[in-house]
Amino acid sequence: MSQPVLSPAITDNQPAAYAPAALPVHIYQTPVTQLPDDLYVPPQAFAIWLEQFAGPLDFLLYLVKKNNVDLTQMPILPITEQYLTYINGLDTEHFELAGDYLLMASTLIAIKTELLLPKPETPHDERDPKAELIARLETYAQIKEASARLDNLLRLERDVFLAWVSMPSAEAMAAELPSYSPNLLIESLFKMQMNPQHHMHTINKDAVPLADRIASISRQLSTEGTQRFYTLLDKSQGKMGVVVSFVAVLELMKRQLVGIVPTNVPADSAAASTDTATLDAQTLTLAWLA
Amino acid sequence: MPSTLPDDDTHALSAISSDDAPQLLTISRYIEVLLHATEAPLTAANLKKALNISQKQFNAALVLLQARLSEGVLELKVTASGYRLQIRDTYSPLIQHVFPQRQERLSQALLETISVIAYKQPVTRSDIEQVRGVTLSSNILRQLFDKGWIKEDGYKDTLGQPALLHTTPQFLDAFGLSSLDELPPLPDMVGLT
Amino acid sequence: MPSTLPDDDTHALSAISSDDAPQLLTISRYIEVLLHATEAPLTAANLKKALNISQKQFNAALVLLQARLSEGVLELKVTASGYRLQIRDTYSPLIQHVFPQRQERLSQALLETISVIAYKQPVTRSDIEQVRGVTLSSNILRQLFDKGWIKEDGYKDTLGQPALLHTTPQFLDAFGLSSLDELPPLPDMVGLT
Numbered sequence: 001m002s003q004p005v006l007s008p009a010i011t012d013n014q015p016a017a018y019a020p021a022a023l024p025v026h027i028y029q030t031p032v033t034q035l036p037d038d039l040y041v042p043p044q045a046f047a048i049w050l051e052q053f054a055g056p057l058d059f060l061l062y063l064v065k066k067n068n069v070d071l072t073q074m075p076i077l078p079i080t081e082q083y084l085t086y087i088n089g090l091d092t093e094h095f096e097l098a099g100d101y102l103l104m105a106s107t108l109i110a111i112k113t114e115l116l117l118p119k120p121e122t123p124h125d126e127r128d129p130k131a132e133l134i135a136r137l138e139t140y141a142q143i144k145e146a147s148a149r150l151d152n153l154l155r156l157e158r159d160v161f162l163a164w165v166s167m168p169s170a171e172a173m174a175a176e177l178p179s180y181s182p183n184l185l186i187e188s189l190f191k192m193q194m195n196p197q198h199h200m201h202t203i204n205k206d207a208v209p210l211a212d213r214i215a216s217i218s219r220q221l222s223t224e225g226t227q228r229f230y231t232l233l234d235k236s237q238g239k240m241g242v243v244v245s246f247v248a249v250l251e252l253m254k255r256q257l258v259g260i261v262p263t264n265v266p267a268d269s270a271a272a273s274t275d276t277a278t279l280d281a282q283t284l285t286l287a288w289l290a
Numbered sequence: 291m292p293s294t295l296p297d298d299d300t301h302a303l304s305a306i307s308s309d310d311a312p313q314l315l316t317i318s319r320y321i322e323v324l325l326h327a328t329e330a331p332l333t334a335a336n337l338k339k340a341l342n343i344s345q346k347q348f349n350a351a352l353v354l355l356q357a358r359l360s361e362g363v364l365e366l367k368v369t370a371s372g373y374r375l376q377i378r379d380t381y382s383p384l385i386q387h388v389f390p391q392r393q394e395r396l397s398q399a400l401l402e403t404i405s406v407i408a409y410k411q412p413v414t415r416s417d418i419e420q421v422r423g424v425t426l427s428s429n430i431l432r433q434l435f436d437k438g439w440i441k442e443d444g445y446k447d448t449l450g451q452p453a454l455l456h457t458t459p460q461f462l463d464a465f466g467l468s469s470l471d472e473l474p475p476l477p478d479m480v481g482l483t
Numbered sequence: 484m485p486s487t488l489p490d491d492d493t494h495a496l497s498a499i500s501s502d503d504a505p506q507l508l509t510i511s512r513y514i515e516v517l518l519h520a521t522e523a524p525l526t527a528a529n530l531k532k533a534l535n536i537s538q539k540q541f542n543a544a545l546v547l548l549q550a551r552l553s554e555g556v557l558e559l560k561v562t563a564s565g566y567r568l569q570i571r572d573t574y575s576p577l578i579q580h581v582f583p584q585r586q587e588r589l590s591q592a593l594l595e596t597i598s599v600i601a602y603k604q605p606v607t608r609s610d611i612e613q614v615r616g617v618t619l620s621s622n623i624l625r626q627l628f629d630k631g632w633i634k635e636d637g638y639k640d641t642l643g644q645p646a647l648l649h650t651t652p653q654f655l656d657a658f659g660l661s662s663l664d665e666l667p668p669l670p671d672m673v674g675l676t
Contacts, residue, residue, distance in 0.1 A: 054591045054595055055592075055615055055617030056616050057615065057617075136616065138672045142670055143599055146602055146669050152667075153658045156569075156656065158586050160570070160575065160659065161327050161569060161574075161578050163327075163568045163570050164327065165364055165374075165377055166376040167382075168379040168385065169367075169376070172382040173382045173385070180465045182466070182467055182474050183474055184401055185405040185465070185473065185474065186476075188398060189406075320574075320577060323578065326557070327582055358554070358555065361551070362512075362515070363519065377516055381513075388517055
């Protein structure tokens with residue numbers, strides 16, 4: 001079977017190693033004229049070099065491996081120096097990238113300091129920063145290798161592809177959808193009316209229109225002058241009738257057509273302040289103010 | 291190789307020498323793979339270019355592909371935008387049955403709401419609440435908006451300037467109506483008229 | 484979930500009388516349609532329930548489906564979360580060549596993050612940061628959540644009660660694993676010392 005399609009067109013487009021002329025990097029007081037040739041470094045952006053690493057541990061691991069030393073036997077000082085020199089080379093404009101690296105640098109400085117200080121007489125059994133760093137590096141190296149192995153697995157959407165197909169035609173699918181009958185609309189309205197809760201609500205609403213009640217209370221009060229609040233409440237229409245009457249009274253008071261007659265003063269001073277009056281639903285009297 | 295091919299296509303196939311048959315099968319498989327691997331339909335030009343084949347090879351491979359597909363649940367569809375593989379229409383009841391999220395029963399609350407909007411439009415939220423006697427859950431309105439059955443258009447000139455709701459042409463489509471005049475006549479009901 | 488079909492499948496097939504053959508063919512087609520119609524894999528339980536078939540019918544239909552598929556470019560794959568249809572990997576180079584955009588590359592940072600979660604789960608964000616020595620960008624976590632590869636489940640009983648991260652069956656599906664036991668062995672630590 002011939003394979004007319006598969007031309008080896010995909011080429012490895014890795015840029016060649018770049019040797020910058022003057023990099024502001026020194027290792028052991030020697031200016032670095034050439035960065036590791038396994039990394040591509042644009043001359044103006046040292047930060048991009050660091051971006052090649054997944055983080056400061058990755059970078060440290062690189063330095064350790066590059067120096068090809070046994071980590072446990074390795075003197076940490078030269079590595080620290082080297083790390084710090086690289087970090088010093090970081091453009092100040094790229095400090096946002098440097099956060100994690102600076103944290104690592106401070107750890108290295110701490111280790112360096114500790115190693116330079118004279119050893120205490122009694123070996124302190126507290127934390128050993130060098131051992132901790134090595135442990136972290138080893139853990140990181142392990143995860144880095146594990147991630148490489150994970151990446152080598154056959155992965156969906158890189159090495160294996162799901163088969164995509166279209167669904168049956170829209171018409172065929174739509175034919176299976178319930179075609180909503182317009183009668184559903186009417187039926188839903190009938191059902192709505194049959195709902196007892198709804199029914200009660202509409203009847204009350206329509207049987208006790210607020211405007212009608214306002215009109216009837218206005219009529220009574222304007223004719224009688226004053227009237228007991230209690231007698232104004234139309235109890236013949238049940239709880240809703242009472243509520244609507246109450247709302248009607250509030251509305252009339254808001255419009256300043258009706259006022260409360262204090263029970264302990266004569267009716268003719270109805271317009272007087274009611275602030276101190278005792279309000280009792282049984283004896284509360286309303287007066288027409290208009 | 292399938293033994294039967296559509297009548298008018300044997301032509302294209304027979305024009306190709308029998309030496310080409312294995313290669314044609316490969317090409318037809320490649321076309322099948324590419325159609326499975328793309329979201330958008332592929333044009334004949336796309337396919338010929340991708341596989342570096344002639345029009346003649348393409349035609350013959352397509353015939354072969356169709357013959358191979360004839361035994362299965364997929365079919366080759368040609369649309370204005372190109373070729374695609376599609377589940378045969380005959381399986382749409384099965385799909386609708388098994389994945390009922392595509393199919394949908396409308397809730398009574400949703401039906402009432404859309405009915406009130408349809409018959410009384412334009413209406414505000416509070417008009418709907420007034421008629422239905424219950425607080426309108428925003429979820430129901432969202433469902434109606436999601437379906438594209440209702441839209442907001444204009445504001446009621448009242449306190450708070452509430453938005454006015456209308457039905458859309460999609461609503462008419464969903465209920466098989468060509469205009470609002472075709473809505474069933476509204477029964478004589480308290481609270482609605 | 485087994486990664487290969489049960490051995491006794493051929494038994495299941497022969498145990499069914501030839502009268503059932505047309506019905507089995509239909510069932511195998513239905514299974515094919517349903518697998519095509521969903522994005523997520525379907526479990527045996529899903530399929531048996533959807534089609535209202537017995538385990539025996541299911542097994543036999545699956546064998547039939549695999550036989551039918553063997554002629555084409557697709558294969559039935561059993562993953563951690565069920566059955567799915569995928570393009571045979573012999574055609575992957577063709578797809579990668581024609582649709583390079585379909586080839587998804589994962590960044591080193593993302594791979595390390597998912598590795599920490601996969602191998603050390605359950606982990607908190609700060610566990611990941613501790614191992615990697617880098618502040619965890621929320622972008623990476625969001626990508627992993629978007630892919631459905633990780634989920635939060637439970638809280639670590641420590642200050643701030645950070646959420647615990649786990650991998651999901653979709654993660655296993657994506658890497659072709661049927662269980663976490665199939666993860667490549669975690670390399671030894673001796674590499675450095």
